[in-house]
Amino acid sequence: MSVIVCDAGPIIHLYEARCLHLLRQTGNLFLPHRVYLEVQTAIHMNIQWPDWLRVVRLSSKEQNEAGMWQAAGGVHGGEAEAIVLARQKKADWFLTDDAATRLFVSLLGLEVHGSLGIILWNAAHGYLNRKETEAALNRLEHSSLWLSAKIYQEARQALDDIFAKDQ
Amino acid sequence: MKTLSVNIPDNLAAQINDYVKAGIFSSEPDVILAAMSEFVRRNRIDLMERFAREDIEWAKKEALDPK
Numbered sequence: 154m155s156v157i158v159c160d161a162g163p164i165i166h167l168y169e170a171r172c173l174h175l176l177r178q179t180g181n182l183f184l185p186h187r188v189y190l191e192v193q194t195a196i197h198m199n200i201q202w203p204d205w206l207r208v209v210r211l212s213s214k215e216q217n218e219a220g221m222w223q224a225a226g227g228v229h230g231g232e233a234e235a236i237v238l239a240r241q242k243k244a245d246w247f248l249t250d251d252a253a254t255r256l257f258v259s260l261l262g263l264e265v266h267g268s269l270g271i272i273l274w275n276a277a278h279g280y281l282n283r284k285e286t287e288a289a290l291n292r293l294e295h296s297s298l299w300l301s302a303k304i305y306q307e308a309r310q311a312l313d314d315i316f317a318k319d320q
Numbered sequence: 321m322k323t324l325s326v327n328i329p330d331n332l333a334a335q336i337n338d339y340v341k342a343g344i345f346s347s348e349p350d351v352i353l354a355a356m357s358e359f360v361r362r363n364r365i366d367l368m369e370r371f372a373r374e375d376i377e378w379a380k381k382e383a384l385d386p387k
Contacts, residue, residue, distance in 0.1 A: 252367035270375030277383035301365070304372045311376045315383040 155180030155246060158239035160232045161191040162250030162298070164206070166268040168196060169296035172289050175275045176248075177205050183242060185219075185234035186210045209238055228254050239263055250298050268298055269308060276315050283316045 157180045164184070167173045176182055182205060184192075189208045192198075202208075211219065215237050223233035232254045239247045239258070247263045248271070249255050255265045266274070272293060276286040287309065294305050328336070336351045345351045 252364045252371060255371050256367055265371075266375055266378065267371060269372050270378055273376060273379030274382055277379045278386050299368075300372055301369060304369055304376075307373065308376055311380055314380045317383075 156242050156244045157182045157246045157248060158235050158242060158244040159184045159188070159206075159248040160235040160251070160254065161188045161195065163248045163268045163271060164188075164192050165195050166250055166293065166296045166298040167271065168198060169298075170268070170272075170289060170292035172268075172272060172292065173203070175271055175280065175289070177203070178275055178278065178280045179271065180245065181205075181207070183207050183209050183238060183244075185231065185238050187219075187234045188231040191231040211237060215241065228257055236261070268293060268296075269300060269304070273308065273311065273315065276312065283312055283319070286312060286315075 157176075159176070159182055161184075163176070164173065167176060184206060186208055189202075211234055216234070219230070219233040219237045222228060222236050223230055228236065228251075232249065232251065235247065235249075236258060238244075240261075240263075245264065247258050247265045248267065249258065249265060250267045255267065259265050269290075272281070272286065272289045275281045275289075276283070281289060290305060290308055294300070336348050339345045339351045340348055345354065
């Protein structure tokens with residue numbers, strides 16, 4: 154299974170879109186404790202914290218390293234800790250919805266995806282049918298993640314390709 | 321300076337008010353100004369659209385060749 158490290162954005166946005174469970178299909182998920190705290194501050198979860206979203210406490214040395222990334226990359230604290238964790242775990246994917254973080258992390262050579270990608274990946278792998286995917290996109294559009302109407306239109310058009318084999 | 325008038329949902333307005341009450345900001349417009357500056361800084365529209373399109377293309381490829 155893929156090793157995936159996540160920052161706060163996708164957890165918050167997918168939770169708001171009632172799609173948090175879709176993360177589980179993608180692989181083994183890890184997040185640093187600081188990201189966990191950021192999520193808890195941003196949203197009040199009406200569910201118990203999922204045990205498959207594993208929270209990792211960084212050592213003081215790793216926290217220092219995160220501080221360096223924070224200073225060098227202009228990323229926030231939780232994102233910097235997630236970068237350290239992703240490198241330590243040799244993560245296959247790094248999940249973020251923050252454009253500046255995504256640019257920075259992709260420059261470090263990590264494969265990066267966001268909430269929209271996670272929903273469409275689940276569609277591509279048959280975990281969602283077309284109707285469920287359209288409903289998930291509608292809910293994501295009403296979450297606190299801002300993506301343009303044009304992007305949502307392109308995502309909906311992409312469902313023709315993703316579900317082409319079903320037609 | 322341009323003045324904008326916007327309607328804000330009650331729960332968001334309450335959170336904005338909390339920042340002022342806590343003394344972090346001196347007024348509600350200051351909170352909104354800071355939030356808007358942060359939005360513009362963090363949400364580089366061109367980058368966000370590029371990355372979203374990358375994810376759309378990624379999913380289309382995955383559908384053709386699921387690993």
